[in-house]
Amino acid sequence: MAAKKTYFGDGLPYRPLGNLKGKLIAIEGTDGVGRTTQIDLLREWIELQGYAVLETGWTRSNLMSRAIEAAKMGNMLDRMTFSLLYATDFADRLENEIIPALEAGFVVLADRYIYTAFARDWMRGKDRQWIEDVFGFAVVPDLICYLRIDIENLVPRVIESGGMNYWESGLDLHLGEDLFESFKKYQEGMIHAFDDMAERFSFEVIDARRPVDEIQKDLRVKIAPLLEKKKVENAPIPLKAEGSAS
Amino acid sequence: MPNFTEKHPYPGKLFIVEGIDGSGKSTQVQLLRKWLEAEGYSVFFTEWNSSALVKDTTKMGKKKKSLTPTTFSLLHATDFADRFFYYILPPLKAGQIVLADRYAFTAFARDVCRGVHPKWVRKLYNFAARPDISFYFKVPIQTAIERILRARAKIKYYEAGMDLGLSHDIVDSFRLFQGSVLKEYDQLTDEYGLSVVDATLDINEQQEAVRATVTKALEGYSIKRRTYGRKKNVFWRRFAVPSAR
Numbered sequence: 178m179a180a181k182k183t184y185f186g187d188g189l190p191y192r193p194l195g196n197l198k199g200k201l202i203a204i205e206g207t208d209g210v211g212r213t214t215q216i217d218l219l220r221e222w223i224e225l226q227g228y229a230v231l232e233t234g235w236t237r238s239n240l241m242s243r244a245i246e247a248a249k250m251g252n253m254l255d256r257m258t259f260s261l262l263y264a265t266d267f268a269d270r271l272e273n274e275i276i277p278a279l280e281a282g283f284v285v286l287a288d289r290y291i292y293t294a295f296a297r298d299w300m301r302g303k304d305r306q307w308i309e310d311v312f313g314f315a316v317v318p319d320l321i322c323y324l325r326i327d328i329e330n331l332v333p334r335v336i337e338s339g340g341m342n343y344w345e346s347g348l349d350l351h352l353g354e355d356l357f358e359s360f361k362k363y364q365e366g367m368i369h370a371f372d373d374m375a376e377r378f379s380f381e382v383i384d385a386r387r388p389v390d391e392i393q394k395d396l397r398v399k400i401a402p403l404l405e406k407k408k409v410e411n412a413p414i415p416l417k418a419e420g421s422a423s
Numbered sequence: 424m425p426n427f428t429e430k431h432p433y434p435g436k437l438f439i440v441e442g443i444d445g446s447g448k449s450t451q452v453q454l455l456r457k458w459l460e461a462e463g464y465s466v467f468f469t470e471w472n473s474s475a476l477v478k479d480t481t482k483m484g485k486k487k488k489s490l491t492p493t494t495f496s497l498l499h500a501t502d503f504a505d506r507f508f509y510y511i512l513p514p515l516k517a518g519q520i521v522l523a524d525r526y527a528f529t530a531f532a533r534d535v536c537r538g539v540h541p542k543w544v545r546k547l548y549n550f551a552a553r554p555d556i557s558f559y560f561k562v563p564i565q566t567a568i569e570r571i572l573r574a575r576a577k578i579k580y581y582e583a584g585m586d587l588g589l590s591h592d593i594v595d596s597f598r599l600f601q602g603s604v605l606k607e608y609d610q611l612t613d614e615y616g617l618s619v620v621d622a623t624l625d626i627n628e629q630q631e632a633v634r635a636t637v638t639k640a641l642e643g644y645s646i647k648r649r650t651y652g653r654k655k656n657v658f659w660r661r662f663a664v665p666s667a668r
Contacts, residue, residue, distance in 0.1 A: 187546075189493060191538035240494065244480045255508035257550050258476070258501060265497035272491045310546035314493055314539075 182279070185291065186313020192276065194316065199279035200403045201316060203290035204396075206324030207367045208345040209335035210385050211392065215324065216286050218393050218414060219400070223284050226404060231278040233270055235289040241266035256301040263294055264311050271315065279316070284404070291315045292378065296370035300347060300363065319403055322396055323375055324385035328365050335360070390414045425512070425552035427527065427545070435515035436644060437552060438637060439526040441608070442560030443601045444582050445567030446622045447629070451560065452524050454630045455637065459520060467514045471525035474505040485581060492537035495581075499530055500547050507551055515552060518645075527551050528559075528615070532607035536600060537587065556640050558633060559612055560622035564602050568594060 182194045182201070204212050204219075220230045236245050245262050254262075278285050291312045298308040326334075335341055346356055347363030375382055383395045393414050425431050438455070440448040452468075459466045472481065481498050484490040490498070514521050527548040535541045571578055580586070583593050584600025612619060618636055620629050 187540035187543035189538075190540050191492060240480060240484055240489065244477060254476075255504060258504040258508060261497060261501040261504050262477075265494055265501055268491065268493045268497055272493065273489070307546070307549055310543070310549070313543050313546070 182319075183317050184313065185315040185317050186310060189272075189314050192272070194276075197276070197279040197316075198282040199285060200320070201275065201279060201285045201287065201318040202400060202403070203287040203292070203318040203321045204324065205290060205292050205321060205371060205380065206385060207326065207331065207364050207371065209331055209338060209364075210324045210326045211334075211389065212288055212324060214389060215393060215396060216288050218389075219286060219396060222397060222414075223286075223400075223404070228284045228404060229282070231274065231283045231285045233274055233285060233287050235293060236263065236266055238266045238269040238273075240269040256298065257307075260294060260298050260308055260311065267291070267294070267312070268314060276316065287318065290318060290321070292321070292371065292374055292380075295374065296367050299370050300366050301350065320399060321378060321380045322399055323371055323380035323382050324392065325371070325375075325382050326368070326385040328361060328368065330386045331364060331368075332361065425550065427549050427551050427553050429553060431515065431552035431555075433512075433515040433552070434518035436520045436640065437511070437515055437523070437554040438520070438556050438558070438640070439523040439528075439554045440558045440560065441525060441528045441532075441617065442562065442622060443564075443567055443604055443608070444578075445570040446560040446562040447570065447626065448558070448560040448622075449524055450626060451558070451620070451629055451633055452522055454626075455633055456522055458630075458634060459522075459637075465514075465519045467510060467519060467521045469506050469510045469521070469523050471523075471529055472499060472502055474502045474509075476505045477502045488580075488586060490586070492534065492539050495537060496530060496534040496539050496544060496547070499534075503527070503530075503548070504550065512552065523554070526554060526557065528557060528608070528611050528617070531611055532604050535607055536584070536603045553615075556636060557615065557617045558636070559608060559617040559619050560629070561605075561608070561619050562622035564598055564605065566623055567601065568597060 182197045184194065188194075202219075204216055206212050216232060220232060223230050236242055241262065245266060275285055275287075294312060295305070295308055299305055335345075341356055341360040345363070346360035347366070350363065351359075352362040352366075353359035371380075374380065381399045383392060383399075385392055425433075431437065440452045442448040449470075456466055456468055472478070477498050481502070484494065484498065511521050511523065530544055530548060531541070534544050568578075578593050578597050580593075582601075583597035585593060585596050587596075587600060589599045590596040608617075611617060620632055622629065624632075
């Protein structure tokens with residue numbers, strides 16, 4: 178399974194992808210769906226098999242994280258300016274972390290990827306083409322796992338795990354009369370946006386309403402073929418804490 | 424939303440200047456601004472890479488020399504978007520005149536020379552309004568170098584494209600990099616119909632040509648005089664200012 182990597186759109190002419198040995202795996206899903214828990218478990222499992230792992234998130238680059246925090250604080254940016262800030266951040270991580278790691282043969286686990294940016298941008302505007310064009314320099318992942326949940330299961334989870342924040346509730350959009358209603362409408366919209374992309378971008382849809390270990394098992398089944406070691410998918414799953422949405 | 428490929432639908436006017444460093448475009452746009460204001464127009468002015476939002480980041484990135492062609496391009500686009508939606512689009516919609524020192528064409532020319540995809544960078548700026556007139560101050564590379572060295576005796580790192588490793592000598596690198604930028608501008612002149620100004624002429628000759636073109640573009644445009652909101656002394660302008668004693 179050594180599919181050659183491609184760029185999502187126009188790409189970086191000065192950086193031909195050639196033969197990147199590593200694997201790029203994106204984990205997508207709305208806020209509170211349990212991405213981080215799953216990625217921690219995956220990292221364990223992949224490292225045990227002898228592969229080096231690089232985790233990368235959304236808004237974590239050295240270059241931009243301060244500008245993004247400042248912008249969020251001010252809450253006065255146009256949607257496109259905001260999207261461009263995230264795109265810059267992503268480009269920095271892509272060129273300085275992700276591509277070098279892939280060259281070195283790492284398994285890169287991306288906690289959110291460009292599809293999150295698409296979903297967020299679409300929630301705030303109508304034209305889909307522009308944001309997809311902007312991210313044309315992204316590398317298409319070898320695998321995109323979409324942790325899918327419905328709003329009925331998501332709401333109690335988020336409240337249990339410490340509440341809703343401004344941006345996760347899309348409060349800048351004024352969707353509902355209070356925080357709760359706003360969160361619900363915003364996340365419903367995000368889920369809808371992800372569902373909409375699932376087929377177009379060949380997401381592997383994983384039902385995230387189930388217990389942590391079941392989700393993890395499914396993820397491993399999807400990822401194992403990329404690691405070319407099929408038997409290991411049955412290794413025990415070390416559970417840290419029980420009880421998230423069973 | 425505006426669209427860079429067609430004429431903008433707003434009642435205001437957008438005039439921009441382009442050219443390599445040392446072409447004298449900033450001098451020209453300031454002279455144009457002065458004249459328009461004296462004619463009684465309400466003029467808004469904005470320049471490249473000046474929004475507070477990303478200025479620090481750009482500076483930091485430049486200092487550490489950690490910018491890639493793509494992050495360099497995206498940072499400038501972010502800066503531009505921030506300025507566009509705050510300082511360019513509102514006055515345009517309100518029917519006023521906006522002058523910009525550099526516009527999307529700067530990105531089209533420079534970023535492509537740095538190595539980004541020409542199609543990508545054009546799509547990136549598709550949210551911007553197409554200017555009513557885009558002046559391109561065309562100057563031979565040698566003249567530009569002489570002007571810069573005369574004015575501040577130093578060429579800047581990124582201005583010379585030193586990050587591209589074309590040459591260890593900064594003047595040499597400037598010549599090579601800005602030389603390829605000039606070629607891109609020639610291409611853009613055809614693609615977008617830029618109004619070329621011969622930037623080797625005397626300053627006042629160039630300005631005359633610029634004013635003639637602008638005058639033509641303003642035919643039928645109604646002057647929006649500033650009657651309100653001009654600082655706090657507006658109120659007193661209508662009455663005699665009481666003297667201290």
